[in-house]
Amino acid sequence: QLQIVQSGGGLVQPGGSLTLSCAPSGFSLDYYAIGWFRQAPGKEREGILSINSADVVTYASDAVKGRFTASKDSAQTTAYLQMTRLKPEDTAIYYCAAEFDRLGTVNVTAQSRGYWGQGTQVTVSS
Secondary structure, three states: OOEEEEEOOEEEOOOOOEEEEEEEEOOOOOOEEEEEEEEOOOOOOEEEEEEOOOOOEEEEOOOOOOOEEEEEOOOOOOEEEEEOOOOHHHOEEEEEEEEEOOOOOOOOOOOOOOEEOOOEEEEEOO
């Protein structure tokens, strides 16, 4: 069964850093764009970062610009969301999504029909 498995997350103090991982099962991330999303309690899921299959950023929300970085490893086995200078308002369930992108033109959105991770909780609190 093709799926995405997320890992990372947890409790971190304000100003701290955390890295989330997103690993496919049954396929590699070659030719896949990656989108990162989050959903805070009582709010809709929002997109925060998207990279195309060439690892070019296609979307970055103002809330995370300059603090969060999306990437994939060179072997195309894992995607990462590196989060720095975390704030309490970053507290949410974080999701990744992988969508096939042979031409490098895909911007992964919340309506993506690609593969979604199961979500992981990030809590920023002292």
